[in-house]
Each structure stands twice: as C-alpha cells, then as structure tokens.
Amino acid sequence: MAMSEPDIGMALVNIVLLGLLFVVGIAIARLRSLFAIVMLSGIYSLVSAVWYVAVDAVDVGFTEAAVGAGMSTAVLLGAMLLTSRTAKPEKSLRQLGPLLVCIATGIMLIYATVDLPAVGDPNSPANTGVGLTYLRVAWFDTGIENVVTPVLGSYRGFDTLGETTVVFVAGIAVALLLGFGERSLAETIRNEDKSLPKATTKPDPENEETDA
Amino acid sequence: MLLFILERANYWAVIGLMMIGLYITFASGNLIKRLVGLSLFQTSICLFYVTLGIVAGGTAPILMDPDTSGGHGGGHGEEAPHAAIDAVLTAASGGDRVADLVHTYSNPLPHVLMLTAIVVGVATLSVGLALIVRIREAYGTIEADEVREIDMQTAIAQEAEQEAAEKEALA
C-alpha cells in the first residue's frame, strides 16, 4: 500500500545508498589497515547522511555529516596516531563463532520485522502517535517552522539537557584520562627555546596526518 | 508477496548493516577496529529509527506555507485516520490548538532522538578511544588477546612472587 505508487527513482536511490553502505561495511570488516578503516568509517557516515536526506530526515543528515563524518573521524585519527597503524590478522577459525552468532541474530531480527508495519505507512503506530501530534500543535505552540527544533528544545527539553550534560561529561572524562592538552604546548615552547632558528613548524601529530 | 517484501526490504537492509557492525565488534581483536564496528552498529540503529519514521509521500518536517498561515482551518489532507487523536486533542485543549495539515510530513520524533544520539555517540566514542590510548600506554599493544596474555603473565608472576615470599617467611 505504502510503496505501491512512490517513484522508482526513490527506490533506486535507496538501493544504491544502502548497497554502498553494505560495501563499505564489508570492506571495514575485511581490512587490517587502521587508517583505511577510519577513513572508510567516515565514508560510511557520509553515505548514511545522504541516505538520511533522501528519506526526509534533513536534520539527522546534517548532524551525521558534521559529527559522524567530521568529528568522529578526527577523533579516531587522533587515537590511531597515538596507538598503532595496523590490526593483527585474525585467526580464521576464531571468526566462525561471531559470524554464526551474527547470522542467527540477524535471522531472528528479520523474523521480527514480519510484524512491523510497512516502511512509509502513514498509519503505523509510530507515525500516528506523538510525532504527528507534534507536527500539528508545534506551529500554534511555538511559531517555529522547523518542527524538529521545538521538539528538541521545548517538548523534549529535559532530554536535550541530559544529552548536553552527557557530552560535557564525556569531554571532561576524556580530558581527565588524557590530560587537558597544555602539556604539548609547554613542550613545544620548550623545544622552540632550544632551537630558535627553525621554530616555525615542529612536526606534531596533526601535521603528519595532513601529509598522509 | 512481492509487495510484502518490498515494504520490508529497508528493514532487512538496515538489519544487515547492523549485523556487519556487530560482527566487526565481536570478531576483531584490535580495540580501535572494535570501536569502529560499534559506531557502525550505532549508525545502523539510527538508520532503523529513521526508517520507522518515513511517511510515504512526505517531506522533511519543516512546515510549509498553508500549514503555517493560521492556527486551524485550512485544507483537508489526510486527517481521516487520525480522527480519534483529533478528538482527544480538541477535548484536551479547547479546540483551538490543533492544526489540520495540508502537506504530508515525515515523523519528526525519530529525527530528534537520533540527532541527539549521534552527538552523544561521538562523545562516548571518544571516551572509549581515550581508554584505548591509556591501554596502549600501559600495555604497549591494543590487541585484546595480547592484553589478556600480559595480564595472565603478570598474574602468574605475582603469584610466584607471593609464594616465594611466603616460603621465605616460613623459613
């Protein structure tokens, strides 16, 4: 009912993007070079951002492109520079167990989707519940066109306060684990004092990263 | 049957992606690869939520002109299935606060939930990476089995030391 008339183009976009995600995911599973894995995870985020936009979730797509593709790739690269470049090869026998577990879980989940409403069904419980109500009352309540913003800030303000606190706490936790970062500044200044003539570029980790 | 499959193909694709993430998390011994698998898994969960919020023929949940012109009235879109909700809302709020939508929009609620989940996901990912950096500094490796091996050897050495100390105390 839901997928009957909507255009072939939309279905094609869906197939191509999800297929790309599959290819990237399998490549990540098979690769051993951590640099390639990190870059591919950035590509995975970008492709999924495109998919979000294709299914009308523009805000999510925007966030995924900025956060998933930009920020998490930068953080992963930083962590990779501090640890190692390649993963150890796996023993092929030990991969069998996880594979079986994943296939079994996947089959069970797919069996569960038989009861789910069709994709795009406007009368599914998820789409007729509070989401639709937000769409209908948001303009009267707040006068803001983008319904996502009042839901984020107003209707679910507690949720967002919690999320902001989690991000803040995560930032503090990382800083407590790794140091706040002034150390490298102090060290570089010390090095510059020692070797004044070529003080401009000390090859720090991030410069190396742009070279590669 | 074909229609049934087509209607659920999106779910199955997303579940497949989820399982790839799960497999990477399970199968790889390298801790960074493991975290990448975990973030893949998380992205797939977001895909699943957004899939649930798709409305056929809908657009992004940004209200367009006729829907924003007045509080109520307007055209008659697809309100027939939602008459029950309408009745509840009108009863609750005096009939003035609910607009009939002219256009069809996709469900904004999954978008909001996933938007915040993505940001929190990268924050927690970086906490995990910070822990991995510390593990690497303590053990010199980020392979799970090597870390386990070093732990085992340390435990054995400590036990031997303790036994030696006890023997010395007895003697």
Add this chain to the structure above:
Amino acid sequence: MKSDHHVILRVITKVLIPVIVLYGLYVQFHGDFGPGGGFQAGVILAVAVILYALVFGVPSAMRAVPPAFTRSLAAVGVLLYAGVGFWALLQGGQYLEYQALFQEEPGGHHGQHVGIILIELGVLFGVSGAMLTIFYAFAGRVAEIRDEDW
C-alpha cells in the same frame, strides 16, 4: 623544512575558516526555519578550530583558543541551559517551561522563541567546548610516530 608544500593549504585555510565560522553561526540561528541547531553548529565551530590546528599546528591553535577556555565554555553551555530552566522556575512556571518566561497565555510565542534560542546557545557552547576539549586531549598527547608503520 618541509613547510613549502603546505603553502596552498595555509592560504586556503585562512580563507576558509571565517566562512566556516559564519556558516556555523548561520546554522545556529537559522535552526528555527531550516535544518540546523545547536548540536550541528557547535560541531561546525569546533571543526573550524580543529582545521586551524591541523594546518598551523596544535600549539598555535591552543594559543588562539586556549584549552582552559574550551572546557569552561562547555561548562558555561550546560549552565546556560540549566539556567533557562531555573529562570522559568523563578517566573512561577515549571522547569524549562518557556511559556512561563514572560508569563504568556498559551499561543504566545515570545517566551518559546527566547527560551529555545537560549538553550540552543547553551547546546552550542556545550558541544563546541566539549568537542574542542576532546580534540585537545587527543592532540596534546605526545605521540611517538614511527615512519615504518605507515
């Protein structure tokens, strides 16, 4: 040294960073009308500083935006968000009830607009501060880089 082949990168970055910051502010304040909001804008602003750090080196970025500033920025963001809730409490409403900020009837939009803009600013500060703190923490570690690993 080998800084020569970075010239194009440096020039382009100098042009790009103001544009990125401007775009971040646009995303922040246009969130009511189109896609965008505090989370995205916070990350975009953080990325502008990260780009600067990648091209010009972390120490000069730390001189421009000190780590002490970023972590206090994150704290200020969360406090601003929570403070809007307390403002609503003081006005006699419930926590984070923007309708109560200016004691409006239902249907008045002033309080909602002000409240949402303020909490989005809080989110912007919180997210960009936290992201920069995370980046500085990773970049501030002194790594031993072995070339044969590449």
